[in-house]
Amino acid sequence: MRLLRLGPVGQEIPAVEEGGTVHDLRPLTADIDGGFLASDGIARARAALAAGELPVLDDADRLRRGAPMARPAAVICIGQNYAAHAAESGAEPPTSPIIFLKHPNTVVGPDDDVAIPPGADKVDWEVELGVVIGRRAWRLPSADAAREHVAGYTIVDDLSERAWQIEESGGQWSKGKCGPGFAPTGPYLVPGDDVDSTGLRLRSSVNGEPRQDSVTADMIFGVDHLVHHLSQYMALEPGDLICTGTPEGVALSGRFPYLRAGDVVELEIDGLGRQRHALVPEAVEG
Structure with missing residues (x-):
């Protein structure tokens, strides 16, 4: 289902x-x-x-x-949660989850066009396993208690503008993560009971050329750990979306060009479906 x-x-x-x-x-x-x-x-x-x-x-x-759940109150993201991605970003694997936020208006349908904001020259793709919260989670006693607070799983493209994220960030990654539409989500919300989040294959491609290909088993911090950890610092509410990090194979690595208008990004996670969205220039108002 x-x-x-x-x-x-x-x-x-x-x-x-x-x-x-x-x-x-x-x-x-x-x-x-x-x-x-x-x-x-x-x-x-x-x-x-x-x-x-x-x-x-x-x-x-x-x-x-559309996105498989209505606009969430919060979109919470985990940075550098795959060791190989941390390495291609020039960082050591984190010893504690790195947390940043995306604006809720980044969440759009999985096939909706994504507008490149004016001045954005380093737009990057990131296939991620999305976790949707089903029950309020606050100060959970253990990681084992986390699973009953997960409604299900979906696919998210955590699109990023790397110059805004890194060069102009002031240490706060959210600047590069919050362009409108920067989180195509879906197509499905698959119930948590139907998914083993520890062994999912996730892939991305740009214009039909492979980019990322990894498995969630390579995450540094698994879903249960992340939900428990986040609940120690914030109350997770039903409908909130957690983006659990991306594997290696992004443009930030220097191996691939950044996205331009006309590019098409495709993402897939085993059992969760596929999404496909085009990058377009932002419309000029007036």
Whole structure:
């Protein structure tokens, strides 16, 4: 079972897909948001689907794919969480999770065009496993307690403007992470019970040429550790999105050019689907 949201921006229909058939979730909820997740929405959706209570969503394959959950209140990111990526960035592997934030308006659909902001010359891609929180997590007692607070998993492209992140940052990476649309997310939210987050293969390509190819087993800090660790410093709320870090193979390595208008980025994580988005110039207002 995979949750998704389909339709125009701001008018997305909550849906659930199983066996290639997409069903309308509106008999259960107006949206896939924190309230839905906190009220055992995934379990209720699974039960309603099994009972045949959800109608088929006609023409689902013709609808735009939005982010699989409504705009989160917080997007929390982990830096340099793969040792090889830390090395290509010129850094030692961290001994404690590096944390930065993205603006919630970075979260867009997995196939939406991404506008390159004016003056952005070093836009980079980053395929990441996204973790969506399902229950409030604050000062969890252990990493073992973290899993019951995870609603599910998705794909995120943690797009970055490296000059803003590194050269103009003042030590705060978020400057280079918050361009509007800089977190294409989805297409699916796959329930946590259906995913082994420790052994997923994740890949990226630009214009059909391979870039990243790794497995989540290479993460320095796994999902349970990250959720527990974050909960010691902030209250994670239902619907919040955690981006768990990216493997090697980004433009920052110097091996590949940065993104330009017209480039197409494709990302895939085993069991979580694929996303494809084009980079476009930002429209001039007026």
